[in-house]
Amino acid sequence: MALVKLLALAFLLAVPISATDYTVGDASGWTLGVDYNNWVSGKTFQVGDRLVFTYGSTHTVDEVNQASYTSCSSSSPISSASDGNTTITLNTAGTHYFICATSGHCLQGMKVQIPVTGSAAGSPSGSPSTPSPPGAQSMGVSLTSYSMSSMVMAVSSVVVVALGLGC
Numbered sequence: 001m002a003l004v005k006l007l008a009l010a011f012l013l014a015v016p017i018s019a020t021d022y023t024v025g026d027a028s029g030w031t032l033g034v035d036y037n038n039w040v041s042g043k044t045f046q047v048g049d050r051l052v053f054t055y056g057s058t059h060t061v062d063e064v065n066q067a068s069y070t071s072c073s074s075s076s077p078i079s080s081a082s083d084g085n086t087t088i089t090l091n092t093a094g095t096h097y098f099i100c101a102t103s104g105h106c107l108q109g110m111k112v113q114i115p116v117t118g119s120a121a122g123s124p125s126g127s128p129s130t131p132s133p134p135g136a137q138s139m140g141v142s143l144t145s146y147s148m149s150s151m152v153m154a155v156s157s158v159v160v161v162a163l164g165l166g167c
């Protein structure tokens with residue numbers, strides 16, 4: 001069965017994996033008084049990249065939808081963390097919205113929106129998808145499940161081929 005492992009390894013190496021970790025706000029971290037629009041500008045975020053939030057105990061990281069981002073509402077977050085060091089993997093294409101849930105902080109600018117494009121590996125057409133607010137969330141989910149199922153199929157076919165070769 002050594003050939004199976006070899007082929008599986010070759011397949012894994014052939015998949016481009018280039019996830020990047022971004023520390024939100026760089027050295028300033030996640031806090032008051034940072035212009036996060038300025039921090040985002042010029043950066044390109046892809047599916048699989050990770051956001052690292054570092055912050056003090058008076059802050060939280062809440063992922064919210066666009067409406068809650070706009071109105072600074074933390075009443076129904078998608079996720080919420082307050083451990084001071086939060087890593088969030090950008091699993092779907094589209095815009096991801098984060099706010100601090102501490103009263104008044106979001107209104108004072110502690111909010112950031114991250115436009116995420118599909119990675120080349122995860123996009124069926126091969127071209128990067130541009131984030132579009134309406135339906136972006138569901139598009140990202142379908143992109144992710146597409147790449148998951150195609151990866152499972154590819155691994156299965158490698159195993160089938162290897163078995164067919166008689167190991």
Ligand SMILES: [Cu+2]
Pocket residue numbers: 031032058059060100101102105106110
């Ligand atoms: Cu805060």
